[in-house]
Amino acid sequence: MNNSLLVVVLASGVAYGTPLLYGALGELLAERSGVLNLGVEGMMLVGAVMGFWTVQRLHTDTALSLAAAVGVAAIAGMAMAAIHAFLVITLRASQIVSGLALTIFAGAAGLSSYLGNDLNLADNPARHAFSAAVFPTSMQRWPVVGPIIFGQNVLVYASWVCVVGVSLYLSRTRPGLNVRAVGEAPASADAMGINVTAYRYAHTLAGGAFAGVAGATFTLAITPQWVTGITGGAGWIAIALVIFAFWRPALCLVGAYFFGALQALSPQLQARGINLGPTELWANSLPYVMTVVVLVFVSASGARRRLGAPASLGLPYVREER
Amino acid sequence: MRIERRLRQPRWLMFAVPAGSLVFAFFATGLVLYATGHDAISSYRQIVDAAFLNSGALGQTLTQATPLGFTGLAAAAAFRMRLFNIGAEGQLFMGAITADAAGLYFGGAGWPTPLVIFAMVVAGCAGGAAWALIPGALRAFFKTNEIITSLMLNYVAAYVLTYLVFNTESYWRQTTGFNASVFPTSKTIPNAAIWPGWHIFPLGSGIAVLVAFLLWFLFTRTRFGFEAQVLGDSPRAAQYAGMRTRRKILAVMGISGAVAGLGGASQVGDFAHMLDADPNGLQKQFYGYTGIVVAALARYNPLAVVIVAFLIGALQNAGNTLQGADFPSGLVGVMQGIILFSALGGELLVRYRVRLGRAMPATEAA
Numbered sequence: 001m002n003n004s005l006l007v008v009v010l011a012s013g014v015a016y017g018t019p020l021l022y023g024a025l026g027e028l029l030a031e032r033s034g035v036l037n038l039g040v041e042g043m044m045l046v047g048a049v050m051g052f053w054t055v056q057r058l059h060t061d062t063a064l065s066l067a068a069a070v071g072v073a074a075i076a077g078m079a080m081a082a083i084h085a086f087l088v089i090t091l092r093a094s095q096i097v098s099g100l101a102l103t104i105f106a107g108a109a110g111l112s113s114y115l116g117n118d119l120n121l122a123d124n125p126a127r128h129a130f131s132a133a134v135f136p137t138s139m140q141r142w143p144v145v146g147p148i149i150f151g152q153n154v155l156v157y158a159s160w161v162c163v164v165g166v167s168l169y170l171s172r173t174r175p176g177l178n179v180r181a182v183g184e185a186p187a188s189a190d191a192m193g194i195n196v197t198a199y200r201y202a203h204t205l206a207g208g209a210f211a212g213v214a215g216a217t218f219t220l221a222i223t224p225q226w227v228t229g230i231t232g233g234a235g236w237i238a239i240a241l242v243i244f245a246f247w248r249p250a251l252c253l254v255g256a257y258f259f260g261a262l263q264a265l266s267p268q269l270q271a272r273g274i275n276l277g278p279t280e281l282w283a284n285s286l287p288y289v290m291t292v293v294v295l296v297f298v299s300a301s302g303a304r305r306r307l308g309a310p311a312s313l314g315l316p317y318v319r320e321e322r
Numbered sequence: 323m324r325i326e327r328r329l330r331q332p333r334w335l336m337f338a339v340p341a342g343s344l345v346f347a348f349f350a351t352g353l354v355l356y357a358t359g360h361d362a363i364s365s366y367r368q369i370v371d372a373a374f375l376n377s378g379a380l381g382q383t384l385t386q387a388t389p390l391g392f393t394g395l396a397a398a399a400a401f402r403m404r405l406f407n408i409g410a411e412g413q414l415f416m417g418a419i420t421a422d423a424a425g426l427y428f429g430g431a432g433w434p435t436p437l438v439i440f441a442m443v444v445a446g447c448a449g450g451a452a453w454a455l456i457p458g459a460l461r462a463f464f465k466t467n468e469i470i471t472s473l474m475l476n477y478v479a480a481y482v483l484t485y486l487v488f489n490t491e492s493y494w495r496q497t498t499g500f501n502a503s504v505f506p507t508s509k510t511i512p513n514a515a516i517w518p519g520w521h522i523f524p525l526g527s528g529i530a531v532l533v534a535f536l537l538w539f540l541f542t543r544t545r546f547g548f549e550a551q552v553l554g555d556s557p558r559a560a561q562y563a564g565m566r567t568r569r570k571i572l573a574v575m576g577i578s579g580a581v582a583g584l585g586g587a588s589q590v591g592d593f594a595h596m597l598d599a600d601p602n603g604l605q606k607q608f609y610g611y612t613g614i615v616v617a618a619l620a621r622y623n624p625l626a627v628v629i630v631a632f633l634i635g636a637l638q639n640a641g642n643t644l645q646g647a648d649f650p651s652g653l654v655g656v657m658q659g660i661i662l663f664s665a666l667g668g669e670l671l672v673r674y675r676v677r678l679g680r681a682m683p684a685t686e687a688a
Binding site: 097116 | 354406456464465466470475478481484485488489608611614615618651656659660662670674
């Protein structure tokens with residue numbers, strides 16, 4: 001039963017979906033404060049390479065070096081986000097061009113590749129990696145829930161905590177409500193005494209930290225090694241996912257696992273000799289096509305506000321010009 | 323320190339800022355090189371040699387600059403109207419697919435070369451424009467944000483491209499011969515469909531310059547361009563003046579996509595002579611995204627795009643040629659990123675005046 005197509009695809013969907021989930025949660029925080037950051041792919045890759053570097057060079061026990069690696073990945077992602085934040089918040093540059101610049105700067109042909117080569121990371125597999133043996137083997141053998149829920153690594157469980165945390169933060173705490181005010185109507189938020197600049201900086205940086213961890217998920221859990229461009233476009237799917245989830249953390253989780261499962265589907269179908277037409281084409285393109293469709297719905301008049309797109313997303317806030 | 327909006331943007335700043343960005347980027351990248359224990363001067367000398375001075379270097383630089391010219395022009399055309407078409411990547415793939423089909427079909431049918439080239443140009447434009455009109459129409463009719471939709475369609479186009487050659491026996495795929503049975507590959511276009519060059523200049527580079535002049539004329543000397551500019555700067559004013567928003571969005575997106583598709587046609591006719599569907603080939607060059615760098619650095623001026631495309635193409639060429647032990651890989655991306663960051667930061671100096679000192683009295687500020 002645990003070898004059935006559905007269970008296998010869902011179990012790997014959770015694994016593949018985890019970096020998407022981290023990336024999307026981070027992007028969601030930034031977008032909720034009104035900052036669109038298209039540099040997720042670049043931030044992820046720098047997080048991936050720096051997390052991997054930590055594990056290779058830090059000679060301590062597994063748990064400690066993995067924890068340090070995740071921390072370093074988060075800081076690396078944050079450092080990348082800081083460039084974007086400075087350009088778009090302080091210097092009022094175009095968020096679109098700046099985000100793309102960040103991806104070019106940090107991405108597969110940029111800083112992440114430079115660091116990977118300069119630090120000679122491509123040659124060896126990771127010295128430590130997150131293992132899927134958190135729960136006892138007997139529990140992992142339970143039908144259906146065994147592989148899907150109890151067969152995952154710590155990063156997956158941590159991401160669930162993050163979803164709950166971000167969700168509660170945005171809906172139940174004062175700072176969380178302030179962020180939403182900043183993203184919807186920065187001028188009113190400013191008039192209420194909220195420091196718009198500080199909130200936007202903080203949440204763009206938090207977004208970078210999440211993206212860094214998302215990258216580390218690749219190099220420390222999914223495929224524990226460093227390959228240039230290891231994220232393979234996951235950063236862009238994460239951006240799509242935020243829209244797909246109507247800017248809500250819980251829906252990000254559902255969407256991430258759905259998109260993750262689609263990634264796992266095509267090789268599984270091939271391995272089992274099941275022919276569902278051009279699987280490589282539709283299973284791979286479906287996340288992108290569905291995002292376009294969802295976006296059309298979101299943008300249809302009236303629906304936009306109800307579904308939660310931050311009203312001032314992408315717009316710089318200049319106090320003198322409000 | 324205070325930042326206040328400039329009422330008039332001085333002309334000299336339009337040139338000084340991009341030039342200053344380049345200088346700053348070389349300086350900052352030098353610091354990165356120095357910090358990681360590389361010799362910055364020797365790395366830069368290697369870049370100059372590989373980009374311009376070595377034998378055949380200029381030709382390779384043009385090979386890189388030509389597609390960047392097309393994607394840069396595509397981005398410039400759309401961004402001028404604040405239509406953020408970041409789908410030049412996918413539109414270029416689609417143009418390559420349709421132009422390749424036209425080359426195979428009409429070249430195989432025995433048409434003379436000029437006609438085949440014309441057919442490929444038209445097909446490439448049509449393919450790119452059709453792909454760009456998806457986000458264009460969604461924006462025009464449903465007000466859907468074109469940034470994300472055009473971006474998403476890049477990936478779909480890439481999967482279509484790979485699929486056509488690698489996962490199905492389509493019209494584009496080579497199905498006979500020994501090589502085809504070992505590794506999936508696409509058909510080579512007939513000789514009649516191969517674009518002629520003039521010395522080191524590929525035909526596509528000439529077409530790109532021509533398109534640049536056409537776009538410059540369109541955007542600065544015609545009513546169409548004026549209306550597009552107004553629509554970008556102030557949609558409401560344009561509406562009150564009775565300009566047709568929807569039509570203009572569709573037209574500008576179509577033009578932008580057609581230019582990117584032309585880049586795809588040039589890829590097939592000038593350089594690859596086949597449909598380069600390998601995920602590690604054309605798709606790893608990121609011409610569409612780099613084109614946005616080119617356009618931003620050229621401040622969306624079509625004529626400036628030509629010059630910037632040549633410079634960024636040189637950098638790209640150096641990065642491709644120099645991959646090896648003594649040249650840090652990824653350096654070119656880092657440099658492009660820093661160039662763009664500083665150009666973006668410098669934009670502030672064009673639009674705003676930075677003044678040291680305390681705020682002016684309230685009466686004057688009002």
